[in-house]
Amino acid sequence: MKLSFHGAAKNVTGSCHLLEAGGLRILIDCGMFQGARHADEENAGDFGFKASEIDYLLLTHAHLDHCGRIPLLVKRGFTGEIITTAATRDLAKLIMMDSAHIQEEDAARASRRRRRGGHGDIQSLYNQINVLAALDYFGRNARYDEDIALNDAVTVRFINAGHILGSASVVVEAVEKGTTRRIVFSGDLGSPGHAILSNATPPPECDYLVMETTYGDRMHKDLDASVIEFVEAISKTISRGGNVVIPTFAMERTQEILFHLNKAIESSELSRSLAIFLDSPMAVSATEIFRRHADGFSDEVRDEMLAGKAPFNPQGLRFTRQTADSMAINRIKGGAVIMAGSGMCTGGRVRHHLKHNIWRPDCSVVFVGFAAQGTLARKIVDGAKHIRISGEDIQVKADIYTINGFSAHADQRELLYWASKAGKPKTIFLVHGDYDKGMSCMQNELEKKGLTVQCPTLHSAVDLK
Structure with a gap:
């Protein structure tokens, strides 16, 4: 053996x-x-x-x-x-x-x-x-x-x-x-x-x-404390006129974040007018797959799904599959939560959104998952003052949050x-x-x-x- x-x-x-x-x-x-x-x-x-x-x-x-x-x-x-x-x-x-x-x-x-x-x-x-x-x-x-x-x-x-x-x-x-x-x-x-x-x-x-x-x-932060920090980060950023960029992994993390956004909006912790973009074709498809496998979830989520509710579909959520729709998001200067892949910022549409938002002091970038050594996400988490995207040097002026209680x-x-x-x-x-x-x-x-x-x-x- x-x-x-x-x-x-x-x-x-x-x-x-x-x-x-x-x-x-x-x-x-x-x-x-x-x-x-x-x-x-x-x-x-x-x-x-x-x-x-x-x-x-x-x-x-x-x-x-x-x-x-x-x-x-x-x-x-x-x-x-x-x-x-x-x-x-x-x-x-x-x-x-x-x-x-x-x-x-x-x-x-x-x-x-x-x-x-x-x-x-x-x-x-x-x-x-x-x-x-x-x-x-x-x-x-x-x-x-x-x-x-x-x-x-x-x-x-x-x-x-x-x-x-x-x-x-x-x-x-x-x-x-x-x-x-x-x-x-x-x-x-x-x-x-x-x-x-x-x-x-x-x-x-x-x-x-x-x-x-x-x-x-x-050790991870307590989940309840992480949810509070997450909601506060969004609330503060939106109140000062910025956008929130969340690099997401298409599976589980995306759906968990959508779940907590839904709860925060239902409880009026976040505004019902909040614009939420899920700008990841793969994450959109993954969310559809999640809906087909109710037996894999916790009792609370499974019961909601079987009752016909949509725990991963907060009010104000907009799915973007087409590249043109993704690019159009960057015309929004404030008031948006932008979830895009990849979670480690190694590729995908999130790099496009970082390029348009990370240099702005009124914006925030919220990391909710692991960032491996050598990835762009890890460089930002470790405090880089400048990053390179598509050959362009960009200053990091946005607030950076690392909330590992969602891990x-x-x-x-x-x-x-x-x-x-x-x-x-x-x-x-x-x-x-x-x-x-x-x-x-x-x-x-x-x-x-x-x-x-x-x-x-x-x-x-x-x-x-």
Whole structure:
């Protein structure tokens, strides 16, 4: 039995782990590297294994850093079965198609520049045809807490991770030489007590645990306090005549923010005349998908949805899909809340809105999610006085808010609690975190409890003896 790590190893992105057990080669996630200077090279590089030799891919959730290289996996020879939840299947299609579209546009733009210099075209990592081909390999839908037999020796179970709609931790039980071993992969774990999703299910006791450490070095603000800060930030900005720009992740974070905006307007904390723009075609589509999966939500949200209410549709909300409509938003000098992707400001329409608002002292930028090292969002959060967008140097004069109480990731205390339910694994492998921050802090905390902890490096492998 062997476990190897081909992404999110001493790094936050690119989640991809390979378990060889019970005569099978099982991949857990196949994500894209993001943010780092060499991310394009890493994404185009070797997987660290032969795609054609993988029997199963178990997808924990639909974020790009967990599903983004699946089309490339198929392009390079994967013909196995992809198993995930129904909601993740729907959302992953959306995410991968959007990724392919962006890559195709970027490649076309770069090719035009190269042709002017007499050079050949640039090819995208994959295209939308490759995504459609990959979707053919999505097989059985996993239901939470139900066993799925992969063969006579290996059974897998998806349990709720509470991170985004459809997210799961994966429990693998494998028999070799008459001995059963249980390996749990956390995927990304959500913070409990959030408004729209039910809490993560604790893991069973296991022999080996692979766990994320995104926020292993800090505690989140209380959610209620975060909502108050969020509403006050909007109210202050609107009252002084500015706009609020919120870089959003298309899934879960967008819907949670819409939920709280709806509540604040219903309670008259914010004006019913507030103009709210959801300027992200992907987030608009994701919100439509959310409405089809009421069973994935907290009791309150599920009951509202089943009663025909619209918890993600505050008064004044306007969806913008077309580029012309997006550009028109920037003619609004004040009184608007502008939600646009991407959450880390690595691309998408939010950069366009930052360019028009971040230099204005009467405006605000509100970050409500994680910003990886090397991303534009992280530079702004860390206090940059100037940023570059589309080759233009822009001063940062807007108020900058970082409200991490909305985080879709568990904090240190919540990670430690979740891990404690796994008993005393032979080894806990830490992944998906900045090594110098979340990962190393989590390692110290777990080792204080007498647990054996490893932080694997990229493409390293261990025998699970």
